[in-house]
Amino acid sequence: MRNCFYYWxxxxxxxxxxxxxxxxxxxxxxxxxxxALIMCLTCEAGNxxxxxxxxxxxxxxxxxxxxxxxxxxxxxxxxLFYFVSCPNYTYELGTWIGFTIMTQxxxxxxxxxxxxxxxxxxxKDKHYTYLREFKDYPSLRMSIIPFLL
Ligand SMILES: *[C@@H]1O[C@H](CO)[C@@H](O)[C@H](O)[C@H]1NC(C)=O
Ligand SMILES: *[C@@H]1O[C@H](CO)[C@@H](O)[C@H](O)[C@H]1NC(C)=O
Numbered sequence: 621m622r623n624c625f626y627y628w629x630x631x632x633x634x635x636x637x638x639x640x641x642x643x644x645x646x647x648x649x650x651x652x653x654x655x656a657l658i659m660c661l662t663c664e665a666g667n668x669x670x671x672x673x674x675x676x677x678x679x680x681x682x683x684x685x686x687x688x689x690x691x692x693x694x695x696x697x698x699x700l701f702y703f704v705s706c707p708n709y710t711y712e713l714g715t716w717i718g719f720t721i722m723t724q725x726x727x728x729x730x731x732x733x734x735x736x737x738x739x740x741x742x743x744k745d746k747h748y749t750y751l752r753e754f755k756d757y758p759s760l761r762m763s764i765i766p767f768l769l
Contacts, residue, residue, distance in 0.1 A: 630731050637727050646724040656722030663714035669697035670708040689754055702758075703766035705750055706743040710764050713739055740764055 637643065646652040673693055681688050692701040700707035716732040743764035750757050762769055 634723075634725070634728055634731060637725050638723050643725075646722065652724070653722050656718045659718035659721065660715050663711040663718060666697040666700070666711035667708055667715065669695050670700075670711065673698045673701075674708070687753070689750065689757060700766070701761075703761060704743070705747040705761050705763055706739075709739040709743045710766075713764070740769060 646656075673695070674690060677688055677690050690701055692699045698707070700710055704710050713732075713736055716735050720728045720732045740763065747761070747763040750761075
């Protein structure tokens with residue numbers, strides 16, 4: 621229920637601004653939109669790749685109760701696993717940053733900021749669970765932003 625209100629509420633609010641007759645297009649016009657679109661699509665592909673990698677990991681460990689450390693695979697999108705524990709959240713954040721650049725709109729930026737906070741909370745939680753569970757956990761990994769956070 622709460623999620624529904626949150627997402628539909630934001631969708632309506634953002635749509636109101638983006639489709640308003642007084643909406644001003646991004647400063648750098650079509651170039652900015654194209655750049656942001658590529659960023660969104662790249663991150664979506666990344667998000668999808670991580671989803672597949674995690675789901676394969678779960679498939680492999682079916683039967684045994686122990687969960688495993690996810691590692692990068694042959695798919696370059698999963699190489700973020702070298703640097704962060706939750707690349708799916710990194711990509712999700714990237715998607716929303718792309719959308720913010722595309723629309724160049726303050727409410728969208730606010731939505732992205734709230735996402736960033738929530739995703740960071742989840743990522744840190746997961747990261748510390750990994751650290752607690754695995755003594756040999758890769759030490760280079762951060763929670764969500766490579767080398768930073
Ligand atoms: C993102 O990754 C984390 C850590 O691997 C996982 O716990 C979580 O379920 C994933 N989120 C989604 C929406 O798949
Ligand atoms: C990323 O993938 C997860 C499923 O693994 C999905 O729940 C989430 O909405 C996706 N994020 C974006 C920004 O598309």
